[in-house]
Amino acid sequence: MSKGLDMAETGNRALACGLMMQQPRRAGLVTALVAASVLLAACSEREIILPGKREPITAVLSGSDTETDAETEVVEAADAPRDIQLPGQVANADAGQGLGIQAFRTDNPQLSTALNPVWAVNIGEGDSRKHRIVADPVVSGGRIFTLDATTQVTAVSAGGGIIWQRDVLPDGADEDDATGGGMAAEGDVLYVTTGFGAISALDAATGATIWTQDLESTGSGRPAVFGDLVYVVSGDDTGWALDKADGRIKWQTTAAESGSNVLGAPAPIVTDDLAVFAFGSGELQAVFRRGGLRRWDASVLGERKGRALSKIGDVTGQPIAADGMIYAGNQSGRTIAIDASSGARVWTANEGAIDTVLPVGGSVFLVSDRNVLLRLDGADGSRIWGTELPNFVRDRPGRTAEVFAHHGPILAGDRLIVVSSDGLLRSFDPVSGALTGTADIPGGASTEAVVAGQTLYVVSRNGQLLAYR
Numbered sequence: 001m002s003k004g005l006d007m008a009e010t011g012n013r014a015l016a017c018g019l020m021m022q023q024p025r026r027a028g029l030v031t032a033l034v035a036a037s038v039l040l041a042a043c044s045e046r047e048i049i050l051p052g053k054r055e056p057i058t059a060v061l062s063g064s065d066t067e068t069d070a071e072t073e074v075v076e077a078a079d080a081p082r083d084i085q086l087p088g089q090v091a092n093a094d095a096g097q098g099l100g101i102q103a104f105r106t107d108n109p110q111l112s113t114a115l116n117p118v119w120a121v122n123i124g125e126g127d128s129r130k131h132r133i134v135a136d137p138v139v140s141g142g143r144i145f146t147l148d149a150t151t152q153v154t155a156v157s158a159g160g161g162i163i164w165q166r167d168v169l170p171d172g173a174d175e176d177d178a179t180g181g182g183m184a185a186e187g188d189v190l191y192v193t194t195g196f197g198a199i200s201a202l203d204a205a206t207g208a209t210i211w212t213q214d215l216e217s218t219g220s221g222r223p224a225v226f227g228d229l230v231y232v233v234s235g236d237d238t239g240w241a242l243d244k245a246d247g248r249i250k251w252q253t254t255a256a257e258s259g260s261n262v263l264g265a266p267a268p269i270v271t272d273d274l275a276v277f278a279f280g281s282g283e284l285q286a287v288f289r290r291g292g293l294r295r296w297d298a299s300v301l302g303e304r305k306g307r308a309l310s311k312i313g314d315v316t317g318q319p320i321a322a323d324g325m326i327y328a329g330n331q332s333g334r335t336i337a338i339d340a341s342s343g344a345r346v347w348t349a350n351e352g353a354i355d356t357v358l359p360v361g362g363s364v365f366l367v368s369d370r371n372v373l374l375r376l377d378g379a380d381g382s383r384i385w386g387t388e389l390p391n392f393v394r395d396r397p398g399r400t401a402e403v404f405a406h407h408g409p410i411l412a413g414d415r416l417i418v419v420s421s422d423g424l425l426r427s428f429d430p431v432s433g434a435l436t437g438t439a440d441i442p443g444g445a446s447t448e449a450v451v452a453g454q455t456l457y458v459v460s461r462n463g464q465l466l467a468y469r
Contacts, residue, residue, distance in 0.1 A: 082384060082431075083431060084361040084362065084363055084430050084431055085361050085362070086108055086360065086361050086411070086414055086430065087107045087108045087360065087361070088108065089108050089109065089110040089111075089413065089414065090106050090107075090108060090109060090110060091109075091110040091453075091454060092106040092109045092110070092451070092452055092453075093142075093452060093453055094139055094140045094141070094185075094452055095109075095138060095139045095140075095450040095451060095452040096138050096139065096140040096184060096185035096186055097138065097184045097185070097186075097224060097225065097267065098136070098184070098222055098224070098266075098267040098318060099318065099320055099356060099358070099410070100224065100266065100267050100268070100269045100318055100319055100320050100321060101224060101226065101267075101269060101270055101271075101321065102271075102320075102321050102322055102323075103226075103271075105320075106451075107360055107411065108360070108411050108412065108413075108414065109412045109413075109451040109452065109454075110412075110413065110451075110454050111412040111413030111451055111454055111455075111456060112413060112454065112469060113413060113415075113437070114437065115425065115427075115437070115439045115456060115468040115469065116439070116468060116469060117439070117440070117466060117467070117468055118160070118455070118467045118468065118469050119159070119160030119466075119467050120160070120442070120460075120464045120465065120466045120467070121156055121160050121161075121162060121464065121465050122463060122464055123146040123148055123152070123154040123156070123459065123463055123464065123465050124146075124148025124149070124150065124152035124154060124165075124463050125148045125149045125150050125152070125463055126148070126149060126443070126446070126460070126461055126462040126463030126464075127149055127446055127461040127462075127463075128149065130176060130179065131149035131150055131179040132149055132179055132180065132446070133147070133148060133149045133446040133447060133459055133461070133463070134179075134180045134181065134182070134220065134446075134447070135147035135180075135181050135182050135183050135222070135447065135459075136182075136183075136222070136447045136448045136450060136459075137183075137447065137450055137457050137458070137459055137465060138183050138184060138185045138190075138450065139185075139450060139452035139453070139457065140185035140186070140187070140190070140204060141185075141187075141188065141204060142157065142158055142453075143155045143156065143157065143158075143163060143204060144156045144157075144158070144457055144465060144467075145183055145185060145190055145204075146459055146465050147181050147182075147183055147192060147194075148463055149179055149463070150169070150175045150179065151167055151168045151169040151175060151181070151194050151196070152165060152166070152167050152168075153165065153166045153167075153168055153183075153190070153192055153202065153207065154166075154465075155190075155204070155207065156465055158453060158455070160467060164206060164207040165207070166202065166207035168192055168194060168198075168200050168202075168209075169194075169196070170194075170196050170198055173196055177196070178194065178195030178196045178197075178218065178220075179195050179220075180194070180195040180218070180220030181193050181194040181195060181220050182220065182221055182222030182223060182232075182265075182267065183222065183223070184222065184223045184224060184225050184230075184267070185204060186225045186244075187204075188203065188204045188205060189201050189202070189203070189204055189210065189244070190202045190203075190204045191223045191225060191230055191244075193215075193220060193221060193222070193223055193232055193234075194220065195218050195220045196218075197214060197215050197216060197217050197218055197234065198212055198213065198214055198215060199212070199213050199215060199223060199230070199232055199242070199247070200212040200213075201230075201244070201247060211246055211247035212247065213242055213247035213248075213249070215232070215234035215235075215238075215240060216234070216235075216238075217234040217235030217237075217238060218234060218235055220265065221233035221234060221265030221266070221267070222265070222266065222267035223267065224267040224268045224269070224270055225244060226270035226275075226289070227289075228243065228244055228245070229241045229242065229243065229244060229250060229289070229290075230242045230243075230244045230247075231267075231268040231270060231275050231277075231289075232267075232268065233265040233266075233268065233277055233278070233279065234265075237254060237255050237256065237257050237279055237280060237281065238252055238253070238254050238255075239252060239253045239254075239255075239268065239275070239277035239279075239285065239287070240252045241275065241289070241292060250292070251291060251292030252292065253277065253285060253287050253292055253294065255277070255279040255280075255281055255283045255285055256279070256281040256283065257280075257281070265278065265279075265280070266278045266315060266316075266317075266318045266319055267318070269319050269320070269321045269326060270289055271289075271321060271340065273288060273289060274286045274287065274288060274289055274295055274340070275287055275288075275289040276319065276321070276326060276340075278300075278315035278319050278328060279315065280315075281299075282299050282300045282301045282315060282330060283297060283298075283299050284297070284298040284299065284300065284315065284319065284326070284328060284338070284343070285297050286298075286340075286343060295343070296342060296343030297343060298336075298338050298343040298345065300315050300328050300329060300330045300334050300335075300336055301330075301334070315328050315329070315330055316329070316330055316331050316352075316353065316354055316355070317329030317330065317335060317352070317353025317354065317355060317356065317357040317366060318355065318356045318357060319357070320356070320357055320358065320359060321340055322359040322360075323359075324339065324340050324341065325337050325338065325339065325340055325346065325359070325378075326338050326339075326340045327357040327359050327364055328353075328357060329351070329352055329353025329354075329357050329366060330352055330353070330369075331352045331353075331354055331369045332352055332369070333350060333351060333352045333369060334348060334349070334350070334351075334352060335348070335349040335351050335352065335353050335357060335364075335366060335376070335381070336348050336349070337364070337378070337381060347379075347380050347381035348381065349376055349381035349382075349383075351366070351368045351369070351370075351372075351374055351376075351383075352368055352369030352370075353366040353367070353368065353369070354367055354368070354369055354371075354405075354406070355367055355406070355407050355408060355409075355448060356408055356409065356410065356448065358408075358409055358410065358411065359378055360411050360430075361430070362377075362378045362379070363375050363376065363377065363378050363384065363430070364376040364377075364378050364381070365409050365411075365416060365430070366409070367389065367406045367407075367408065367409065367418060368386075370391070371388070371389045371390065371391040371403060371404065371406060372386045372387065372388050372389065373386065373387045373388075373389055373406075373409065373416070373418060373428060373433060374386045375430070375433060385432065385433040386433065387428060387433040387434070387435070389404070389406050389418065389420065389426075390404045390420065390422050391403055391404065392404075404420055404421050404422045405420065405421040405444075405445075405446075406418050406419075406420045406421075407419050407420070407445055407446075407447060407448040407449070407458075408448055408449065409428075410448065410449055410450075410451065411430070412449075412451040412456065414430075415427045415428060415429065415430065415436060415437075416428040416429075416430050417449055417456070419441060419445035419447075419448065419449045419458050420441075420444065420445055421444035421445055421446070421461060422444060423440060423441050423442065423443070423444045424438050424439070424440065424441060425438060425439040425440075425441055425445070425449070425456075425458070425468070426438055439468060441458065441460055441466065442460060442462070442464070442466075443460035443461045443462035443464065444460060444461045445458050445459070445460060445461070446459050446460060446461040447459040454469065455467050455468065455469050456468040456469075
């Protein structure tokens with residue numbers, strides 16, 4: 001109705017303006033002048049001023065983020081290199097689980113400065129259009145365990161010889177129907193999840209199956225073993241706790257479903273009291289680890305204005321517990337630090353994390369969603385430095401869809417190490433971010449590197465386990 005009235009009013013003004021030109025001599029001069037002034041005022045458009053704060057149009061294009069989270073403000077970047085106190089190097093023998101659990105993490109494993117390839121062994125199917133290797137290798141009891149792009153598990157000796165291989169494909173299943181998975185090793189048992197929705201416990205010496213449990217959904221998340229329980233995420237919306245002796249379900253917890261997630265799920269974080277699960281919805285959920293009673297909820301939701309790798313809210317940066325804090329990130333331009341006991345947000349950085357979020361020496365290191373190796377201040381998330389990594393595979397107009405994958409960082413031998421799909425292993429100075437060395441990875445990296453026995457292991461995209469010393 002108002003739109004119709006506005007159009008009628010505009011039409012009347014135009015008609016009046018036209019009639020004004022035919023006014024002349026029918027009235028006196030004074031009357032004509034008065035009428036003309038009134039009609040000319042009616043012909044002019046009134047300026048409409050909208051309410052609200054006026055912002056320059058360039059603010060939208062600059063990539064700045066004016067949003068604030070409910071708990072804390074987003075920290076702006078400001079380069080300012082500074083010294084760092086690294087933990088001493090430790091000659092660790094095993095790397096059986098991910099970096100998330102502080103009790104099992106070696107913060108600075110011993111590794112030589114100059115890395116050279118010592119051997120390579122085929123471990124099964126590599127990356128293809130339908131399948132991807134997403135399981136990081138694990139090391140336990142002098143054996144290195146790998147999971148290829150389908151369902152083949154391989155145990156390799158420290159000298160590069162194959163000890164055993166075992167296919168964990170469920171009966172009646174087709175290997176083309178799923179991909180992905182994760183592993184964790186403790187003592188003489190290897191725990192393996194697959195995209196077919198199962199977790200299996202295998203004898204580490206022989207590969208024989210001890211037990212298998214159906215997770216009722218894709219089980220491509222990496223498991224975590226702590227005490228007498230195995231913790232894992234399935235379907236990116238359900239957290240499980242299983243008896244590690246027989247695989248029986250002790251309890252489970254659920255989160256909101258998410259329709260678009262990244263393949264695989266981070267390993268849960270486990271402390272003396274809590275188990276913290278990261279879900280595809282961007283939710284972090286802490287429960288008491290023995291009974292599953294919920295303690296707190298937090299989220300890594302939010303995205304950077306301007307440019308981000310994606311709008312997916314999945315927690316892709318492996319959450320890590322360190323000194324009473326938990327650090328996590330997503331691919332949309334958010335990395336957070338929260339209090340591990342309460343879930344309260346401590347800071348938010350306007351940078352995403354595509355892989356490990358590594359806290360060490362009062363700093364936090366990560367590869368951002370814009371393929372920049374970053375060092376953040378552990379106290380407030382402010383940027384200390386950033387070193388650009390190769391980004392687009394084809395950086396030309398119309399060919400900027402595919403980006404290189406960078407895995408890590410890890411700290412070993414007093415330096416940061418990132419392995420990449422472009423075929424290079426890169427070492428960086430933690431103080432300045434300067435590149436200090438490289439080594440070739442034939443085929444490019446498909447997993448994060450792990451270090452044990454003063455040897456670095458990584459799985460390539462063409463299905464090889466490579467060792468460097």
